[in-house]
Amino acid sequence: TFVSLAARLADATPALSAWISMPDPLIAESAARAGFDAVTLDMQHGLHDPVSVMRGVAAVTLAGQPTIVRVPVGDFAMASRALDMGASAVIAPMINSVADAEALVAATKYPPVGQRSWGPTRAIQLQGIDPAAYLANANQTTLAFAMIETLAAMAALDAILEVPGLDAVFIGPSDLSIALSNGANVDPMRIDNQDAASAIRARAHAAGKRVGIFALNGAQARLYRALGYDFIALGVDAAYFALGAAAMLADARRD
Template sequence: MSLRTRLEADETLISAWSGVPDALTVEIVARQGFDCVTLDMQHGGHNEDSVLRSIAPVLAADKPAIVRIPVGRFDMASRALDFGAEAVIAPMINSVADAKAFAESMKYPPLGGRSWGPTYAFPRHGKGDHAEWLATSNQRTLAFAMIETRAALDALDGILATPGIDGIFLGPSDFSIAWTKGAKVDSTLEDMMETVGAVATRARAAGKHCAIYIIDPKMAGRAVKMGYRLLAGCSEHALIALGAKTLIGNIREAIGK
């Protein structure tokens, strides 16, 4: 079942967040209980080559692959789709012009200007023929515009109304920096939570999907109540640290030390 289908069914999905540019590591993460895996090129270590190679084990685990591109790298959005990604997250979409440029790279004509060339995506998904692939791609792929600045908040209605934008992805850390005018970074900042909820309300009213990065797992329930349905987080660093802490703690408890 596609990412879009599950989100349209109002399921709540949890995405792992990969920043280690190694396909073997991604393979291990993809085999865990996550609904999908996001490869991060903005702040993570992923690059074009690692994205190309890492999407394969995600698809082999029968899960959707998502790619967060670097700021302004809309050419990489098209490449991520050509590699087999089902969704792309674009950071710092701060205006309608940004949203239009992003959507242009994500959708085939007449909706956008994406160039044809699913050299890896088509055989990796192994479905239908080229005609069917072309006919269904615009609907199947998801373009998530990141909302993380005051400029983006001011332009939100226009971003949501941009053809080809399928959803928003709220980055709470950057949003907190913008909210406090650079005074602090706090993804759980209570003062901004009403607005974080309002972003989801406005997006869902516009028929768009809502995603958010979760740093503190305790915030997940609150985010879902706000309307967010794709919860991303769980980086390899966090998974290893938590797994090691739990395992070492269990061993020490067992041996009495």
């Protein structure tokens, strides 16, 4: 049976999501079966394209997990298409203004909240519901995450949080650390960067929004769990493979 990210967050907070760059659906399905609470397919920096997203969402859904799609920068049409393909949330990078946040909501919510165009054929197939039920529930069961990862986004944060229909924010700690150091370094764990992320989290929670963040490894994810994030994306598929291979080889070569 279909599980949306909204439903998963209601009973597993924080949800820990896999982060998948490799476009074969087998990779996404393997992550779904490995114990993550959700699977995110990355079109911004990862290799996913619209066809691989369609296949990946199906594989993850049939394995019983919610799928999230991070779309490319400014590609709000793809945000609609990801939901049409059955994703239960989208993450939009580089949301730097109220206009960006409004464009995200317009693409991902049906009227009267937004202007999402009708065509969720694949989502309806995968979720096993009828079109009327999909229309009645989609604005609640699909989530739009605005990525906050620039100085402009931090400056506009309170206004972005007031955009009707925006469900959640997702902090990009690497880009944020580059912005806060004026390009000097990329270091998500820098104290000033963690302070900025915590301030974003507190303001978003005060506005009633869910807050997600990206963790490079298990130690970072543990920190974010303790801090009260709702949704934590953990690592990346290439690292799961490399770490698993290294651990197995080391075990094999032990005397």
